[in-house]
Amino acid sequence: MRILVLNGPNLNRLGKREPHIYGHETLQMIEEKIVHYATERNIEVQCLQSNREYELVEAIHRAEDESFDGIIINPAAFTHYSIAIRDALSGVSVPAVEVHISNVHTRESFRTNSVTAPACIGQLTGFGSNGYLLALQALIQLKEDAN
Numbered sequence: 001m002r003i004l005v006l007n008g009p010n011l012n013r014l015g016k017r018e019p020h021i022y023g024h025e026t027l028q029m030i031e032e033k034i035v036h037y038a039t040e041r042n043i044e045v046q047c048l049q050s051n052r053e054y055e056l057v058e059a060i061h062r063a064e065d066e067s068f069d070g071i072i073i074n075p076a077a078f079t080h081y082s083i084a085i086r087d088a089l090s091g092v093s094v095p096a097v098e099v100h101i102s103n104v105h106t107r108e109s110f111r112t113n114s115v116t117a118p119a120c121i122g123q124l125t126g127f128g129s130n131g132y133l134l135a136l137q138a139l140i141q142l143k144e145d146a147n
C-alpha cells in the first residue's frame with residue numbers, strides 16, 4: 001500500500017507558526033511520526049509540502065499516474081478557496097482524506113467552509129497531528145473493506 005501525504009502553504013512553518021493553535025511539533029517531526037506509523041504497518045508513504053497550488057495539483061495527478069492507494073491532504077488555506085485542488089482531487093480515482101490540525105469549526109467562520117472536502121472521502125479536524133494517523137487508519141480500513 002502506498003500513500004501520498006500532502007501539506008499546503010505555511011505548514012512548513014509548523015513549530016514556529018501560532019503554536020497555541022498548531023502546537024509545537026515541526027512538519028518534519030509530524031512526517032517522521034507518519035512514516036514510523038506507516039512502516040510498522042508495511043505501508044510506503046511519500047510526503048510533500050508546498051506553498052504553491054500547482055505543485056499540489058500536480059502531486060495529486062501523480063498519485064493517480066503512479067497508482068497510489070490513497071492521499072492524505074492538509075490543503076491549509078487552499079482548503080477555503082482552491083477550486084483547482086478540489087478539481088484535481090475529483091479528477092483522480094485515488095481516495096483522499098482531508099486533515100486539519102486545528103479544529104476549523106472553532107475558529108473564524110471562513111474556515112468552516114472547505115471547498116476541497118467534498119472531493120474527499122472524509123475530513124478530520126481538530127485532532128492535532130494525530131489526525132494524519134487517523135487518516136491513514138481510515139485509508140487502511142477502506143482498502144480492507146474493498147478486498
Ligand code: DQA
Pocket residue numbers: 009010011074075076077078079099100101102103104111
Ligand atoms: C489548517 C487550517 C486552515 O484554516 C489554515 O489556513 C491552515 C492550517 C489546519 O491544519 O488546521 O493553514 O489547515
